Amino acid sequence: MKVLVIGSGGREHSLVIACRKSPLVDEIIAAPGNGGMAMDAQCRPLDVNDSDAIVALAHEVAADLVIVGPEAPLAVGAADALRAAGFDTYGPGLDGARLEASKNFTKKFLIDNQIPTAWGEKFTDFALAVDYLRRSEYPLVIKADGxxxxxxxxxCQTFEEAERGAQEMLVKNAFGEAGQEILIEEFMDGEEASIMLMVSGEDYIMLPASQDHKRAGEGDTGLNTGGMGAYAPAAVVNNTVEKKVREEIIIPTLRALKKDGIDYRGTLYVGIMVMPDGQPKVVEFNVRFGDPECQILLPLLEQDPVQLILDCARGELKPETVRVKDEYAMIVVMAAGGYPDAYRKGDVISFPAQLPDNVSIVHAGTKRTDAGEIVTAGGRVLGVVATGNTLKAAQDEAYSIVRMISWADAYFRRDIGWRQLERES
Structure with missing residues (x-):
């Protein structure tokens, strides 16, 4: 089977690695790919926001399966175009992709279907938004819709902060079209977790709950990033919380999608907040694997992930056959110094000569030079993924390899998994 993976980040490299290990796959094409992916797949140039170009490439390489990694092509209907052209495709259509592409659509969907979430109101008019903010309790959350x-x-902790934020989005156009409509939302104070589902209509696999580390600094301090590391399974989603997630969030969501005529085939990422009383509430939906969560979840599957992806794409998923390993996984992200602010590119990366069987290096922001060297080409450069019988074992293994990788001004957090490990000690 020939597989085309759309995207260029760590999530897509982890999908390429899964394809490389699959007995089903004979050839892998990554588009546009990155320097690390080029060692595992044939990389082809591609504008991932151009559905016609994606379909043309799928025809050119005669793909048997197309996996759409990032949200942007899904939000412009790439999966619809691929399916219309006859390709088995993993990723929701434009109707399902609205769950990530519009926060206001999602908020209405959640409230209309009585799925636990924070209350929110949408605004396009700055004056009306400010009037609402004056009457609100703080802290609260402001989100660009797109x-x-x-x-x-x-x-936002104060009215003044909120007013500035609304002005940046609605008046100063800081987020372009994405911020022309905003959602003002109740603040939820709890512990976040990520729930990844592989979905085929109303059938689904719930992968182990994970926790991402968004803040750049240790102890979850500093600026927000795309993710400095993650681990799974996350103990905050205990058996009681998981039961509530399934019964009060997942099943009603998939039932409502079907009722709305949406044949969802792909990943549904449910970001939840576990409140102090143990009640999970939806923070957000994403319509693709999380990055860096994808990198730690695929290795925890006993089955071939490619077979499961193909089953979802064809509407043939059999959840009762799927098993998850009794192990832990962790990824430590290595970033360019200065990230998420200004950072340098083009530094040569030095790698260890060999890796243990339970470790992989996933590339996100790398490039291969004409001389064959791998150099930095982004803020989050790569991630080291390790599995182990305990979270501490996975952490020790991951950091032992991180210390063998180097480039000028590399940065990584040294405390991935700290919250759970602190509880366990």
């Missing part, structure tokens, strides 16, 4: 590369969310 896709803003993970940056369109503000937690």
């Amino acid at each position: 896709l803003a590369a993970g940056k369109g969310v503000l937690i």
